[in-house]
Amino acid sequence: MVDPAVDPHKWLEDYESQLAELQKKNETLQKDLAEANVTLASSDGSVTVSVGPNGGLTDLKLSTKAVDLGSAKLTALILQTMRKAQHQVSQKVVAAFTPMGEGKETMEMLMDSVAPDPDLELEEEIEDPYAIEDEDPEIVRKRRAQTVAAARRSRAAAPDDEDEEPW
Numbered sequence: 001m002v003d004p005a006v007d008p009h010k011w012l013e014d015y016e017s018q019l020a021e022l023q024k025k026n027e028t029l030q031k032d033l034a035e036a037n038v039t040l041a042s043s044d045g046s047v048t049v050s051v052g053p054n055g056g057l058t059d060l061k062l063s064t065k066a067v068d069l070g071s072a073k074l075t076a077l078i079l080q081t082m083r084k085a086q087h088q089v090s091q092k093v094v095a096a097f098t099p100m101g102e103g104k105e106t107m108e109m110l111m112d113s114v115a116p117d118p119d120l121e122l123e124e125e126i127e128d129p130y131a132i133e134d135e136d137p138e139i140v141r142k143r144r145a146q147t148v149a150a151a152r153r154s155r156a157a158a159p160d161d162e163d164e165e166p167w
Helices: 008-034 064-069 071-101 105-112 137-157
Strands: 038-041 047-051 057-062
Touching: 008 071, 038 071, 047 071, 057 071, 064 071, 071 105
Parallel strands: none
Antiparallel strands: 038 047, 047 057
16 A cells, blocks of 8 residues: 555645645736726825836826915825825735735735835825925834835845945
């Protein structure tokens, strides 16, 4: 009698089953990624952005009231709406990859590239999008901490190049 632990027929059957499961997960992943698009309007409806699975802008629509905002407010509103849409689409991409990548290094890399949480952004309209001194100090602190953490992760992931000069 053949040992079931090394039975070639059982091994092949298990392998084919695992392969079929991976193929099904891959098909689901492809479908979910194709559908991972977000269209989002600003709170006042003057800006509508659409982003694709990579977070890239695929469409931008401005209503007639967008003209009345002025360039600084309009710029801030476009960026704020885009950041929220990018975060939403990144959550869809993470959800699509989770069944295949959970617990794997690839998933960790994906998580490191997720768009920042829009809750750290200001909800009110910004008069001057470049003036951060008017922002809530707690939001500024969280943004800086998030930036520092991302920089540390990328440095930690970078290979050591002891032979190269540090310039």
